[in-house]
């Protein structure tokens with residue numbers, strides 16, 4: 759599985775997704791630590807743990823983490839991994855707060871889900887802590903709650919409410 763790809767939309771030009779490379783690890787760690795209370799794992803991640811995660815990530819064929827590029831600047835990240843036959847969205851973070859509320863992360867999610875729908879599965883879910891206001895954000899994108907647990911909810915992309923975008927894949931390995 760080639761893990762070096764870039765996704766660009768044919769419906770909007772201001773947001774693209776570039777799959778992560780080793781030099782993104784610092785940003786990923788910083789962003790995750792800054793927002794750790796939004797996630798299940800809330801301990802500070804050390805550089806060693808980050809490296810260990812990246813090595814594992816590189817070996818897992820159906821696990822993709824992307825840097826969100828807005829006009830070529832890295833503003834955040836998001837990813838998905840295949841668990842059985844469903845996609846699990848994870849590590850969705852706006853890393854640069856000044857760029858928030860402009861719809862960039864929404865476009866990033868739209869692009870990633872469009873890719874997953876076409877090439878992997880039509881079953882896309884996410885688990886969100888109950889205390890996280892991002893639940894409402896997911897709702898507006900087209901996810902709906904399917905199961906409530908004590909501390910978190912499971913949400914699934916409702917295909918009737920989600921509008922995929924047209925996109926292009928650039929395979930960087932072959933360039």
Ligand SMILES: CC(C)(COP(=O)(O)OP(=O)(O)OC[C@H]1O[C@@H](n2cnc3c(N)ncnc32)[C@H](O)[C@@H]1OP(=O)(O)O)[C@@H](O)C(=O)NCCC(=O)NCCS
Nearest residue numbers: 793796850851852857858859860861862863864886892895
């Ligand atoms: C969740 C998160 C990624 C959302 O980032 P964001 O920058 O607010 O995302 P967007 O800009 O796409 O949000 C859209 C908002 O911008 C507004 N907006 C402004 N211009 C817009 C445009 N052109 N298009 C779409 N939305 C626009 C929308 O109205 C929307 O606001 P609303 O939700 O109040 O309606 C961010 O809050 C974050 O990183 N949170 C911490 C980590 C986290 O909780 N992650 C999820 C864990 S499961």
